Amino acid sequence: MAEYFAHLLWLRGEQDFLGNRYSRKHLLRFDGGLEISASSSPHIVPVPMSDAASVDPEEAFVASLASCHMLWFLSIAARRGFCVDCYADSPVGIMARNSDGKLAITVVTLKPDVTFSDDCLPARDEIEQMHHQAHQECFIANSVKSEVRCEPLFGQSPAGRPDSAT
Structure with missing residues (x-):
């Protein structure tokens, strides 16, 4: 079993929180330091409560699906002896009401464009098979139905300082 970690930090500063006039901009930090x-x-x-230049959760979700699919596709192509020179994708996620009437990313469409070396071109059906296998193996695609737990911490703020509210 592997565990993956991220750190999220949002600070109010002087913003009007109770008036709902606060920035939703925050920081995501990953284990490698990014x-x-x-x-x-x-x-x-x-x-201005959202920052259009920042990554939003919906974009991150769509990008993580595309990234996972690509990593599996590259691995499968290499194992099958097909040399990939370039892999580009412009995935699109659609937010709509799901069957429970809740807003959700209901469809993510990957649009991979793969260029292979001239000396090892797979046939169209082989490319389709590799994409199918990549989709079947993708951890993120397999996780979309996963349980999401919330285990609040009490006595410390998210920044690690004692929480003055307790």
Whole structure:
């Protein structure tokens, strides 16, 4: 079993929180040290409370599906002896009401464009098979139905400082 970690930090500062006039911009930090500016989607929370230049959760979800699919596809192609020179994708996620009437990313369409070396071109059906297998193996695609748990911490703020509210 492997565990994956991220750290999220949002600070109010002097913003009008109770008046709902606060920025949704926050920081995502990953185990390798990478930090990404994140925010709510401007499709959901209007600018300036959202930061359109930051990654929103819906974009991150779509990108993680595309990234996982690509990594599996590359691995499968290499094992089958097909040399990939370039893999590009412009995935699209659609938010709509699901069967329970809740807003959800209901469809993600990957649009991979793969270029192979001239000396090892797979046939169209082989490419389709590799994409199918990549989809079947993708951890993120297999996780979409996963349980999401919430285990609040009490006595410490998210930044690790004692919580003055307790």
